Amino acid sequence: MQQLxxxxxxxxFGLGARPGDLAAIGDDGRxxxxxxxAAAAPVLPDEGLPPSAEVLGQxxxxxxxxRAERRSGSDVQQKLPQLLRPIYTAEATARFRQAVLSxxxxxxxxxxxxxxxxxxxxxxxxxxxLAGSFEREAIRPHVLDNFGDLLVAAETHPAMLLYLDNHLxxxxxxxxxxxxxxRQRGRPLGINENLGREILELHTLGAGGGYTQADVTSFxxxxxxxxxxxxxxxFADGPPGRFVFRSAMHEPGAKTVLxxxxxxxxxxxxxAVLNDIAQHPATARHIAVKLAxxxxxxxxxxxxxxxxxxxxxxxxxxxxxxxxALIDSGEAWEQPLAKYKTPGDFIxxxxxxxxxxxxxxxxxxxxxxxxxxxxxxxxxPAGWPDRxxxxxxxxxxxKRIEWADAVGGRLGSRRDAAALAPQLLGANLSAATGTAIxxxxxxxxxxxxxxxxxxxxxx
Amino acid sequence: MSRITRLPRRDFxxxxxxxxxGTFLGSRLCLANAAARGKRRPRFVLVVLRGALDGLAAVPPxxxxxYANLRGEFALRPPGEAQGALPLDGFFGLHPALKFLHDSYAxxxxxxxxxxxxxxxxxxxxxxxxVLENGTPLPHASQSxxxxxxxxxxxxxxxxxxxxxxGQNVPLVMRGPAQVTSWSPSRLAGPDEDTLxxxxxxxxxxxxxxxxxxxALAADxxxxxxDGMQGMAPEVARVGADRYxxxxxxxxxxxxxxxxxxxxVFDTSGWDTHANQGGAEGQLAGRLTALDRGLATLRAQLxxxxxxxxxxxxxxxxxxxxxxxxxxxxxxxxxxxxxxGGAVAGGRVIADWPGLSSRSLYQGRDLMPTLDLRCVLxxxxxxxxxxxxxxxxxxxxxxxEHARPLRxxxxx
Numbered sequence: 128m129q130q131l132x133x134x135x136x137x138x139x140f141g142l143g144a145r146p147g148d149l150a151a152i153g154d155d156g157r158x159x160x161x162x163x164x165a166a167a168a169p170v171l172p173d174e175g176l177p178p179s180a181e182v183l184g185q186x187x188x189x190x191x192x193x194r195a196e197r198r199s200g201s202d203v204q205q206k207l208p209q210l211l212r213p214i215y216t217a218e219a220t221a222r223f224r225q226a227v228l229s230x231x232x233x234x235x236x237x238x239x240x241x242x243x244x245x246x247x248x249x250x251x252x253x254x255x256x257l258a259g260s261f262e263r264e265a266i267r268p269h270v271l272d273n274f275g276d277l278l279v280a281a282e283t284h285p286a287m288l289l290y291l292d293n294h295l296x297x298x299x300x301x302x303x304x305x306x307x308x309x310r311q312r313g314r315p316l317g318i319n320e321n322l323g324r325e326i327l328e329l330h331t332l333g334a335g336g337g338y339t340q341a342d343v344t345s346f347x348x349x350x351x352x353x354x355x356x357x358x359x360x361x362f363a364d365g366p367p368g369r370f371v372f373r374s375a376m377h378e379p380g381a382k383t384v385l386x387x388x389x390x391x392x393x394x395x396x397x398x399a400v401l402n403d404i405a406q407h408p409a410t411a412r413h414i415a416v417k418l419a420x421x422x423x424x425x426x427x428x429x430x431x432x433x434x435x436x437x438x439x440x441x442x443x444x445x446x447x448x449x450x451x452a453l454i455d456s457g458e459a460w461e462q463p464l465a466k467y468k469t470p471g472d473f474i475x476x477x478x479x480x481x482x483x484x485x486x487x488x489x490x491x492x493x494x495x496x497x498x499x500x501x502x503x504x505x506x507x508p509a510g511w512p513d514r515x516x517x518x519x520x521x522x523x524x525x526k527r528i529e530w531a532d533a534v535g536g537r538l539g540s541r542r543d544a545a546a547l548a549p550q551l552l553g554a555n556l557s558a559a560t561g562t563a564i565x566x567x568x569x570x571x572x573x574x575x576x577x578x579x580x581x582x583x584x585x586x
Numbered sequence: 587m588s589r590i591t592r593l594p595r596r597d598f599x600x601x602x603x604x605x606x607x608g609t610f611l612g613s614r615l616c617l618a619n620a621a622a623r624g625k626r627r628p629r630f631v632l633v634v635l636r637g638a639l640d641g642l643a644a645v646p647p648x649x650x651x652x653y654a655n656l657r658g659e660f661a662l663r664p665p666g667e668a669q670g671a672l673p674l675d676g677f678f679g680l681h682p683a684l685k686f687l688h689d690s691y692a693x694x695x696x697x698x699x700x701x702x703x704x705x706x707x708x709x710x711x712x713x714x715x716x717v718l719e720n721g722t723p724l725p726h727a728s729q730s731x732x733x734x735x736x737x738x739x740x741x742x743x744x745x746x747x748x749x750x751x752x753g754q755n756v757p758l759v760m761r762g763p764a765q766v767t768s769w770s771p772s773r774l775a776g777p778d779e780d781t782l783x784x785x786x787x788x789x790x791x792x793x794x795x796x797x798x799x800x801x802a803l804a805a806d807x808x809x810x811x812x813d814g815m816q817g818m819a820p821e822v823a824r825v826g827a828d829r830y831x832x833x834x835x836x837x838x839x840x841x842x843x844x845x846x847x848x849x850x851v852f853d854t855s856g857w858d859t860h861a862n863q864g865g866a867e868g869q870l871a872g873r874l875t876a877l878d879r880g881l882a883t884l885r886a887q888l889x890x891x892x893x894x895x896x897x898x899x900x901x902x903x904x905x906x907x908x909x910x911x912x913x914x915x916x917x918x919x920x921x922x923x924x925x926x927g928g929a930v931a932g933g934r935v936i937a938d939w940p941g942l943s944s945r946s947l948y949q950g951r952d953l954m955p956t957l958d959l960r961c962v963l964x965x966x967x968x969x970x971x972x973x974x975x976x977x978x979x980x981x982x983x984x985x986x987e988h989a990r991p992l993r994x995x996x997x998x
Contacts, residue, residue, distance in 0.1 A: 250855075250856070291860075292860045292861040292912055292914070295861055295911070295912040296911060296912060297911050299911070315911070316911050317910055317911025317912075318910065318911045319860055319861060319910050319911055319912040319914065319916065320910070320916045320917075321860040321861075321916065324709065324710075324916075324917065328710050328712075329712075334708070334710045334712065334713045334725070335713075335725075340709065340949065343709075497773060497774065498754075499754040499755070499770075506636075506855050507636070507637070507711065507712075507855070507858075509711070509712045515794075516729065516756070516758075516761055517755060518755060519755070519794060519798060520751065520753070520754050520755030520756045520768040520798070521756075521767045521768045521769075521797075521798045521799070521801035521802035521805065522753070522754045522755070522767075522768040522769050522770045522802055522805070523754035523755050523768070524795065524798045524799055524802055525772070525776075525799065525802035525803070525806070526754060526770075526772065526774075528776075528777060528782075528785060528799075529772060529774040529775070529776045529777065530774060532774075532775075532776065532777040532781060533774050533775075559788060559791065560788060563784060563787070563788050567784070568780065572780075572781050572784070575777060575781055575785075576781075576784060576785065576788065579785050579788070580788060581788070581789060581792045581795055584795065
């Protein structure tokens with residue numbers, strides 16, 4: 128019987144055991160995870176994926192062309208999706224391949240965790256072309272950094288500024304607003320509080336983290352002027368698709384956020400607020416709860432939350448220290464199968480366990496759509512939910528079984544479920560599952576049973 | 587001006603007077619009503635509009651003196667003008683995209699509630715939706731939803747196992763002790779009976795998966811066996827790309843069966859219009875058009891069962907009264923709710939209108955709540971699904987004794 132330690136390390140902290148993984152991990156699951164934290168954060172192999180600035184540069188150029196051609200009556204509306212969709216497919220495929228092939232799956236899971244924490248969703252304009260590069264540029268390089276660095280990288284990325292509308296937000300007393308007011312035409316310019324609110328509620332302090340509507344409004348004025356270059360109309364100047372601080376749109380003057388007064392130094396005012404809230408005890412707790420919910424249990428054990436939050440505060444948000452506190456939490460190693468897999472977890476673990484090809488020629492993104500978790504489309508800035516009840520619906524379960532049956536049918540006798548079961552499920556493999564696989568009517572059915580087993584639905 | 591503003595208020599007050607007439611007598615009357623309907627089976631559809639639908643855009647208070655100024659370029663014109671709002675009661679109008687709903691109002695099958703809000707008073711979508719669904723005054727205070735608990739308490743109106751969520755998973759409002767299922771169209775063939783039997787066997791010691799699989803297979807069997815749903819799959823396949831149309835077809839397919847689920851829930855998103863919201867046309871108008879068409883389809887697909895149906899549309903909160911700096915609206919407080927269906931005593935706007943002057947706005951920025959959404963929900967659950975008043979005050983909406991059910995929402 129395999130050690131529980133390797134089973135939990137590979138399946139809960141990692142993305143699912145591959146044949147041979149559990150034996151290689153041996154009885155030191157914690158050591159295997161700590162080793163993954165040692166080197167620099169993994170990057171995606173260069174597959175010619177375009178940087179977000181390039182994507183946006185092309186998108187803006189295309190929109191100018193669309194505007195020009197509309198005047199001459201031609202309809203080129205479809206061109207923007209035609210530009211962005213192939214980028215989405217290439218990005219999501221590259222991410223999936225990395226998850227399936229990674230030797231440091233704990234780091235890939237952490238990357239997905241943070242990408243979901245700072246979620247952008249492809250159902251909003253431009254995001255299909257940006258969600259992947261956002262993850263590669265703002266999230267991936269910082270998963271082993273300080274939380275404050277990750278925070279600033281995410282909030283200043285053009286994808287986030289566009290997703291939460293901040294690029295258009297104008298201080299009501301900024302030079303741009305006063306100019307527009309003097310001209311006495313058009314609409315008055317003002318703030319959009321979307322990004323300011325979600326930074327406080329979702330990315331840092333958390334709802335109930337002690338901020339007020341006045342803090343939201345004030346913080347939103349602090350980050351007025353955080354915009355990007357190369358856009359349409361008044362946003363045309365500046366490097367296309369890159370962060371630009373537009374001082375003409377920035378609300379002048381000192382502002383108070385969470386009881387602290389910040390003198391105005393333009394762009395730096397927002398960074399100063401971000402650096403402070405990154406260190407706030409409510410942020411430490413909010414992040415600790417989310418990590419513990421993801422890695423330990425839907426209802427996170429208070430002791431573990433406390434330890435993780437303390438590590439966050441004691442080490443100034445050093446994420447390596449935070450992850451070590453998580454790994455060292457005994458609660459994470461006590462309850463096997465405490466977490467119900469998301470559709471993404473389920474698919475990736477099946478691909479890893481059955482050595483399925485995740486390259487572009489095999490339509491690798493179809494199962495995500497079938498099972499209800501299209502990559503980078505959580506539909507809201509809150510990201511995908513992370514509790515069993517969010518994913519364990521009757522129809523959702525049947526979809527998994529149907530997909531498992533299709534995969535089993537395709538593989539047939541090319542995989543041996545009886546040999547794979549102990550290698551993938553380790554200490555979690557139940558006698559009932561072992562017997563059912565052993566008695567299956569065909570190799571295909573045995574694989575369907577393996578993937579449908581209660582212990583394969585969970586991690 | 588003052589005459590029309592009083593109209594909705596008087597309507598509201600008369601409802602309140604009815605509600606004050608005694609809970610005991612009221613509930614007996616309700617049960618008598620349900621009994622008098624004989625074999626008619628009530629059907630209820632809950633549509634959760636996620637993202638905070640702008641109630642002032644969907645149901646503009648055209649007669650409010652501050653409306654046009656607050657809404658600026660997006661203020662809808664009066665009925666009769668080009669792209670004008672659709673007329674309701676002289677004070678309120680409907681967004682011009684809501685044509686089916688307007689026809690329903692004329693047919694007295696739509697009741698509009700305005701300045702309505704759940705007990706939630708902050709501005710987080712996610713906590714707001716949690717309160718909207720969990721039925722308590724606080725976010726994350728319950729792991730089950732009010733609709734599930736109401737099904738559990740329903741006395742003859744709806745069976746315990748009569749709920750279906752359209753979608754792969756069950757939203758919070760429908761989660762809980764009463765058995766409910768979920769259904770969504772499948773694009774894969776699925777395992778043969780032998781494999782399913784073996785998986786069922788494999789799940790026999792797993793309390794969660796055994797129930798889920800049984801529910802899923804029961805829902806599939808209903809789809810496969812029912813005459814009414816033959817041919818649903820091709821319809822669904824045709825509308826393939828449009829999840830909303832799929833869901834509406836499926837909901838109707840379940841509800842129109844005589845022994846199928848009586849309660850269906852689904853959600854739609856895309857209402858979080860922070861920028862470039864649009865007015866009579868534009869982003870929000872497009873979403874409203876799709877919503878309205880979906881409801882028209884639901885009515886057509888339900889056939890005669892529409893007469894026993896109520897459809898309630900709710901959202902977590904409203905949006906700022908004024909347009910923001912990016913031609914959109916930010917998170918607000920009170921909004922509207924819509925109740926449509928053949929069983930609805932409609933053709934009314936029920937609102938204790940607080941006004942939009944800067945002094946009347948909640949925290950100086952949002953529409954002030956004057957109607958607790960739970961009053962609407964309780965009245966509906968009691969009259970339509972036969973949920974006892976005592977259960978509504980305790981198990982279904984804990985701590986809501988002061989929120990009296992609105993009476994007379996259904997046709998006698």
